[in-house]
Amino acid sequence: MSDKDSSLPAEPVEFSVDLTGHEMTRRAHVMNALGAEWDPVEVMRGEEEAYDLLYSGLDEEQQRLYDSLVEAGVLPRRA
Structure with a gap:
């Protein structure tokens, strides 16, 4: 071991x-980028429709x- 190592x-x-x-x-930057018109409820509705x-x-x-994918738990059960 050298002298340099003894200081560690x-x-x-x-x-x-x-x-x-x-x-x-x-988070503030993300919300700013989404804009004031962003509606999370409407986005979720759109995803459900899709x-x-x-x-x-x-x-x-x-x-x-x-x-079979639903039964295996890969996909969620849908109404």
Whole structure:
């Protein structure tokens, strides 16, 4: 071991970084980018409509596969 190494601590030094302020700034930027017109409820409705459309009109084989994926927990059960 050289003389330089003897100045290093023998044990690891613990430190922590609080990112709370950064996270709040990040969230503020996201909300600003979404704009005042963004409506999260309307977005969720649109997503539900898209899923309804996606899983409608399945043929027999597609329906069987869909049902098996739901049963396996891969896809959520839909009303």
